[in-house]
Amino acid sequence: MSLWGRCRRWLAEVSPSCQQAARAQSARLDGSLSRSASLGLWIHLVLCRWCRRYGRQIRSIREQMKKHPEKAHAGVPDALRSEAKERLKEILRKPPAED
Amino acid sequence: MEEKDARRDGMRPLSVDKTWLPACAHQRDGAPLAMKSEPTSPDVDPAPPAAPRQGKLSDPERWVDEHGDYLFKYAMTRVRDPARAEDLVQETFLAALKGGKSFEGRAAEKSWLIGILKNKVVDAYRKTSRESSFTDLEFYQDEERDRFVQEGLFKGSWDHDLGPQEWSAEAGGTLDSQEFWKAFHDCSSKLPKAISTAFLLRELDEMETPEICGVLGISENNLWVMLHRARMALRRCLEANWFTKTR
Numbered sequence: 068m069s070l071w072g073r074c075r076r077w078l079a080e081v082s083p084s085c086q087q088a089a090r091a092q093s094a095r096l097d098g099s100l101s102r103s104a105s106l107g108l109w110i111h112l113v114l115c116r117w118c119r120r121y122g123r124q125i126r127s128i129r130e131q132m133k134k135h136p137e138k139a140h141a142g143v144p145d146a147l148r149s150e151a152k153e154r155l156k157e158i159l160r161k162p163p164a165e166d
Numbered sequence: 167m168e169e170k171d172a173r174r175d176g177m178r179p180l181s182v183d184k185t186w187l188p189a190c191a192h193q194r195d196g197a198p199l200a201m202k203s204e205p206t207s208p209d210v211d212p213a214p215p216a217a218p219r220q221g222k223l224s225d226p227e228r229w230v231d232e233h234g235d236y237l238f239k240y241a242m243t244r245v246r247d248p249a250r251a252e253d254l255v256q257e258t259f260l261a262a263l264k265g266g267k268s269f270e271g272r273a274a275e276k277s278w279l280i281g282i283l284k285n286k287v288v289d290a291y292r293k294t295s296r297e298s299s300f301t302d303l304e305f306y307q308d309e310e311r312d313r314f315v316q317e318g319l320f321k322g323s324w325d326h327d328l329g330p331q332e333w334s335a336e337a338g339g340t341l342d343s344q345e346f347w348k349a350f351h352d353c354s355s356k357l358p359k360a361i362s363t364a365f366l367l368r369e370l371d372e373m374e375t376p377e378i379c380g381v382l383g384i385s386e387n388n389l390w391v392m393l394h395r396a397r398m399a400l401r402r403c404l405e406a407n408w409f410t411k412t413r
Contacts, residue, residue, distance in 0.1 A: 084322025085329075086314045093394035097368070097375075099386075117324040124330055125397045128404070131341055131350075132369045138347045139370055144248055146235040151252050155234065155259060159226040162263055 075114060082111040085118050092122045096129065226263055233276050237283055243371055244287045244381055246363055254290065258283040291360065291382050313402070330401070333409050349408030353400050364389060365396035 068076070083091060083104075091108040094100040100108070112119050132139045147155075237258060241251035261282050313328045315321055324330070333341075340346070354362050360382055367373040367381065379389055 084314075085324045086322040089398060090394050093397050094390055096397075097390060097393055099390055115323075117326070117329045120332060121324075121330045121401070124333060124401050124405075127333075127341060128350075128397070128400060129369055131346070135342060135347075136370060138342075139350065139366075141347065141351065143242060143246070145239045145242065147230075147238045147252065147255070151238075152230050152234055155230045155256055156227045158256060159230065159259055159263065162260055 081107070082114065083107050085111075085115060085121075088112070088115070088118045089121055092118070092125065096125065226259065229259060229262070229275075229279070233279050236276065237279060240280060240283060241287060243367070244363065245290065246359075246366065250290070254283060254286050257286050261286070287381060288383055331405060331409065333405070346404075346408050349404050350400075352407060353403035356403060357396055357399060360384075361392045361396045361399075364392045365400070368393060 082088075088108055088111045091100055091104050095105065095108065112122065234255065237255045238251055241254040242248065245251055245254065258279055262279055265282070313325055315323045315325055354366070357365065364378055364382060364384075367378045373381075375386060375389060379386055382389075384392070
């Protein structure tokens with residue numbers, strides 16, 4: 068085995084698995100990744116293009132949401148419907164009896 | 167930066183509202199807290215008189231016009247369901263009617279109503295988490311194990327056939343396309359309610375961790391797990407519904 072091959076193997080052993088790395092990448096987005104875990108993640112990402120891709124994709128989802136909050140919010144009403152207002156007023160005029 | 171500020175104004179005027187907290191003593195009487203027991207001048211009253219009974223909830227209907235939309239928006243951000251948000255606003259008004267307090271001003275009235283609503287939202291989540299459905303539980307346990315190699319030397323590595331595919335569109339601007347946003351809404355609506363709420367509160371409303379945990383009644387660790395699951399599931403769903411279709 069070449070020296071690089073041996074290095075890769077050793078690094079793969081000390082670094083987290085992809086499954087763990089996925090969790091760590093999410094934690095990094097939330098700022099809850101510890102220093103030691105972030106070193107492990109860094110090593111893993113150098114070696115693993117699948118996880119680099121995974122990280123890129125979850126980051127790009129976040130970026131899209133930040134860039135276009137109105138689109139991410141689309142269809143969410145931000146005011147009471149006028150019928151709802153009338154209904155509420157009606158209820159408040161005659162609140163239901165205590166149970 | 168400007169855009170961000172505008173966004174904050176537009177999207178989350180609610181989560182920063184802490185005015186329902188009791189005002190500090192020194193804000194009220196102009197003297198620091200420690201000085202309170204030894205008044206410096208005769209007209210500083212150590213125990214200010216009760217608020218003038220001006221607004222004895224004379225006209226609850228006025229609340230609907232004045233505070234209805236604000237309360238609704240506050241509830242919407244947290245429950246993401248117009249019908250439930252309306253119910254919560256109604257419960258808030260009814261509880262307020264029962265509690266019947268008086269206020270110095272409308273700002274205080276609004277903060278008081280928000281305080282009630284806040285508790286209603288927390289109760290609502292407690293109730294749903296007790297009735298947590300099987301699919302939710304399944305979702306919590308599912309680490310998308312099927313996407314990872316299960317055995318052997320490469321245990322825990324992405325399965326190369328099922329792992330993340332290259333989103334070639336990612337390089338260009340097509341990520342922001344109608345198809346993308348349609349898939350985004352379809353996918354996020356498929357997430358269990360609490361998980362999508364946690365995710366949207368974090369990513370869209372940029373709410374701080376302790377507040378999200380407070381709203382959902384969960385621990386920080388729970389939150390990290392939920393956010394991780396949300397990202398994983400959303401990414402996977404987007405890949406299936408948007409990327410592979412547009413390819």
